[in-house]
Amino acid sequence: MIDPTLLAPKLEARYQRNLFFFFGLAILAIAARTPDLKSDLHVNDGTYGVLVSLGAVGAMLSFFTVGQLVHKIGVKPVVLATGSLTFATIAMIPHIHSPLIYVLINMILGFAFNAHNIAIHDQALKRQADSGELILPRLHGVWSIGTLLTVAIAVAVTAHVSFAWHIDTLMFLCWVGTVYSTVRLTPVLIKGSTEHDPNSAIKVKALWHMFLEDKLIGIAFLCAVMVEFSTNDWATLVAHQEIKASTTLSILPYLLFMVGMIVGRLIVHRLVKIRSEDFWIKRFTSIGGIGFILLLQSAKALVPHSFAISFTCEALGFLIGGLGGSFMAGTITQIASRRSSLPGGVVVAQLGIIITIFSLLVKLVISWVVDNSSITTALIIPGIMMVAVAFFPNLGSKEIQGS
Numbered sequence: 059m060i061d062p063t064l065l066a067p068k069l070e071a072r073y074q075r076n077l078f079f080f081f082g083l084a085i086l087a088i089a090a091r092t093p094d095l096k097s098d099l100h101v102n103d104g105t106y107g108v109l110v111s112l113g114a115v116g117a118m119l120s121f122f123t124v125g126q127l128v129h130k131i132g133v134k135p136v137v138l139a140t141g142s143l144t145f146a147t148i149a150m151i152p153h154i155h156s157p158l159i160y161v162l163i164n165m166i167l168g169f170a171f172n173a174h175n176i177a178i179h180d181q182a183l184k185r186q187a188d189s190g191e192l193i194l195p196r197l198h199g200v201w202s203i204g205t206l207l208t209v210a211i212a213v214a215v216t217a218h219v220s221f222a223w224h225i226d227t228l229m230f231l232c233w234v235g236t237v238y239s240t241v242r243l244t245p246v247l248i249k250g251s252t253e254h255d256p257n258s259a260i261k262v263k264a265l266w267h268m269f270l271e272d273k274l275i276g277i278a279f280l281c282a283v284m285v286e287f288s289t290n291d292w293a294t295l296v297a298h299q300e301i302k303a304s305t306t307l308s309i310l311p312y313l314l315f316m317v318g319m320i321v322g323r324l325i326v327h328r329l330v331k332i333r334s335e336d337f338w339i340k341r342f343t344s345i346g347g348i349g350f351i352l353l354l355q356s357a358k359a360l361v362p363h364s365f366a367i368s369f370t371c372e373a374l375g376f377l378i379g380g381l382g383g384s385f386m387a388g389t390i391t392q393i394a395s396r397r398s399s400l401p402g403g404v405v406v407a408q409l410g411i412i413i414t415i416f417s418l419l420v421k422l423v424i425s426w427v428v429d430n431s432s433i434t435t436a437l438i439i440p441g442i443m444m445v446a447v448a449f450f451p452n453l454g455s456k457e458i459q460g461s
Contacts, residue, residue: 074197081232095151100157102429103295106425107291122411144171145232175410198323198388276412280412281447281450285383286380294312301358339389340447342382342384347442393455
């Protein structure tokens with residue numbers, strides 16, 4: 059007789075995909091409407107970049123606490139609490155007109171976002187280990203589908219619906235979907251334990267090992283994802299302010315960036331059966347980074363001559379940048395997890411701390427360049443960082459999967 063408390067594998071996979079989908083649908087809703095946010099805050103480009111970057115301060119606390127919290131009380135309460143806090147703080151943002159209040163809310167959002175991210179990744183890595191399947195890049199692909207949909211929604215409603223109504227309604231739907239999926243996943247979610255687990259805590263010594271001794275994998279991760287981070291902050295603003303696109307049209311390059319991310323993440327499990335993980339990491343980051351830089355610089359240079367050609371270059375630049383970095387986060391997370399004896403959630407948190415510290419510094423440098431030059435010039439920095447990933451030795455496996 060089948061145990062009625064068990065969840066069928068197909069249903070488990072569906073509800074786990076839902077968690078990543080609703081997370082993606084929610085977390086980048088604001089990024090698609092950055093011109094509205096910047097206008098509400100009444101700040102210049104450089105100040106805006108600094109305000110957005112300071113969310114990293116709140117993220118640090120989550121990295122040092124969530125692993126232990128998941129171990130003690132389990133994944134379910136952590137996902138429900140952090141998901142609710144994430145959606146609630148995002149819903150507050152369209153109602154904020156004070157830069158100081160925005161910084162405080164953004165720090166809370168940084169904590170909630172990272173805590174939720176660690177919890178759902180911990181569960182995903184457990185399922186991947188149990189099943190033996192390469193599922194994390196595909197879950198990241200589902201996350202990207204959520205982000206693509208949120209950008210498409212922004213394109214459709216920006217000219218017709220207020221910033222507040224758009225975000226508030228979307229966050230409510232994401233909250234309902236997340237709560238429902240989490241409750242349905244209850245039988246298979248990681249349970250809490252009263253036993254002490256020394257591996258659930260983040261140790262400075264372990265971070266130092268990952269940072270220096272493990273082939274600088276944390277820095278490789280940072281270089282691979284800075285195009286994505288920078289696109290989230292600046293894509294719609296650069297199209298609107300420097301290419302002179304309308305508010306609605308300026309969302310299109312960001313939409314194409316997410317298309318590139320989705321395509322790469324959904325095909326990577328097939329690509330590694332043709333050539334090695336190391337091969338694809340080098341090719342995607344080289345082509346993606348160089349194409350991102352050249353096409354965006356061309357777009358800026360062509361603005362006085364042809365809006366159509368300039369905007370096309372801008373859109374293609376973000377498309378190839380998205381494709382180049384598409385599966386890097388999931389793949390490098392898997393590489394780090396393979397090399398570590400620690401639980402998956404702790405590995406995610408370790409990478410997250412390294413990335414949070416250094417991405418904050420890089421984002422502040424980008425904001426300084428924006429303030430003193432232009433957004434397009436500043437975006438050369440993450441483009442170069444993506445190209446640099448190809449030069450990290452022994453980053454990925456040189457074996458063809460399934461061979």
